[in-house]
Amino acid sequence: MAEAHTAGTAAGKLVIRNIGLLLSGDLARPILDADAIMAIDGRIAAIGKAQDLDAEGARTVIDAKGTALAPGLIDSHVHPVFGDWTPRQSQLNWIDSFLHGGVTTMISAGEVHLPGRPRDVVGVKALAITAQRSFEAFRPGGVKVHAGAPVIEKGMVEEDFREMAAAGVKLLGEVGLGGVKTGEEAKRMVAWARKHGIQSTIHTGGPSIPGSGLIDKDVVLEADADVIGHINGGHTALPLDQIRCLCEQCKRAIEIVHNGNEKAALYALRTAGELGELERVILGTDSPAGSGVQPLGILRMIAMLSSLGEVPAEQAFCFATGNTARLRKLDSGLIEIGRAADFTLLDKAQHSAGKGLLDSVRLGDLPGVGMVVIDGVVRIGRSRNTPPAERVAEVVGQ
Ligand SMILES: [Zn+2]
Numbered sequence: 300m301a302e303a304h305t306a307g308t309a310a311g312k313l314v315i316r317n318i319g320l321l322l323s324g325d326l327a328r329p330i331l332d333a334d335a336i337m338a339i340d341g342r343i344a345a346i347g348k349a350q351d352l353d354a355e356g357a358r359t360v361i362d363a364k365g366t367a368l369a370p371g372l373i374d375s376h377v378h379p380v381f382g383d384w385t386p387r388q389s390q391l392n393w394i395d396s397f398l399h400g401g402v403t404t405m406i407s408a409g410e411v412h413l414p415g416r417p418r419d420v421v422g423v424k425a426l427a428i429t430a431q432r433s434f435e436a437f438r439p440g441g442v443k444v445h446a447g448a449p450v451i452e453k454g455m456v457e458e459d460f461r462e463m464a465a466a467g468v469k470l471l472g473e474v475g476l477g478g479v480k481t482g483e484e485a486k487r488m489v490a491w492a493r494k495h496g497i498q499s500t501i502h503t504g505g506p507s508i509p510g511s512g513l514i515d516k517d518v519v520l521e522a523d524a525d526v527i528g529h530i531n532g533g534h535t536a537l538p539l540d541q542i543r544c545l546c547e548q549c550k551r552a553i554e555i556v557h558n559g560n561e562k563a564a565l566y567a568l569r570t571a572g573e574l575g576e577l578e579r580v581i582l583g584t585d586s587p588a589g590s591g592v593q594p595l596g597i598l599r600m601i602a603m604l605s606s607l608g609e610v611p612a613e614q615a616f617c618f619a620t621g622n623t624a625r626l627r628k629l630d631s632g633l634i635e636i637g638r639a640a641d642f643t644l645l646d647k648a649q650h651s652a653g654k655g656l657l658d659s660v661r662l663g664d665l666p667g668v669g670m671v672v673i674d675g676v677v678r679i680g681r682s683r684n685t686p687p688a689e690r691v692a693e694v695v696g697q
Pocket residue numbers: 473502503507528529533
């Protein structure tokens with residue numbers, strides 16, 4: 300069984316020193332001139348040079364051994380069900396495996412794989428509230444899973460959204476996976492959701508599985524959800540001219556997923572770059588799915604977009620951290636005082652041709668994860684899933 304952890308109330312003071320490269324998650328300034336971080340009770344309290352930080356009384360001291368530290372990666376698009384189990388490919392401990400891919404936060408795009416998922420309005424609401432409660436209380440390996448994302452169905456009224464919001468629901472699952480398929484109907488419900496503080500995502504592109512439908516650019520534009528979910532299709536992408544149109548006309552988040560069309564992913568990235576709006580780009584895996592479960596999916600996206608999309612690696616990390624945190628209103632994802640102390644420590648993989656971490660990613664290699672910290676608590680050491688990192692951070696004092 301995966302271990303459940305609650306928030307980092309037992310974290311105390313954490314000091315990480317000898318950081319070789321500090322990735323901030325902020326596109327405007329992706330690399331910070333600092334080699335140490337201090338966190339107190341799970342929150343970043345200081346960022347700077349080791350000699351300037353007050354390490355006195357630290358409960359945990361980590362020697363990063365000159366490796367890179369990035370904010371914990373955020374997967375903006377997953378489909379959890381309950382616990383650390385997915386019926387989609389009958390896998391156990393898939394969330395824990397993502398932790399070994401550097402992921403510390405996941406956002407549900409709907410608990411659509413629940414066997415016998417209810418489609419009636421009261422059932423939809425009950426499932427959303429139950430999933431929100433369940434993942435709030437159960438964190439596989441410490442990973443923060445924001446779940447409870449109802450998929451809208453015909454017949455829902457504003458009171459349903461008010462009621463769910465009051466009960467703690469903060470997300471809508473992918474619009475289009477339920478009975479609501481037209482732009483007009485979706486627009487009304489997305490607006491009710493937004494009015495009550497619930498963020499929305501829309502499925503973009505061809506159907507995912509038999510029985511789901513096409514959502515084209517006109518529906519996406521009319522619905523005006525907060526996130527253009529998998530703009531590169533999940534799996535089938537819209538024609539590239541429609542993707543351009545969405546980037547240009549819909550000013551919402553541009554979500555690119557692993558389980559989508561890679562050519563369309565690169566096209567969306569390039570279009571966002573041409574518009575000077577890379578801060579809209581966020582990454583997800585859209586797993587579990589027919590393509591399986593990808594514990595390294597976010598790292599693979601970073602390497603793919605950096606190498607083939609010709610984006611500096613330090614910027615590609617921002618797509619999976621700070622951009623997502625800002626657009627999703629999360630308290631993690633950026634190396635800033637007051638933010639959650641969620642960190643992924645990485646180094647270039649052994650025998651990569653790259654000169655260092657960033658160069659190796661730019662060449663298309665996956666980095667090796669050496670340690671993951673969530674809420675100021677060390678959750679894992681060397682990853683069991685990434686290729687081995689050349690150097691690995693070490694806990695030197697506890
Ligand atoms: Zn989808």
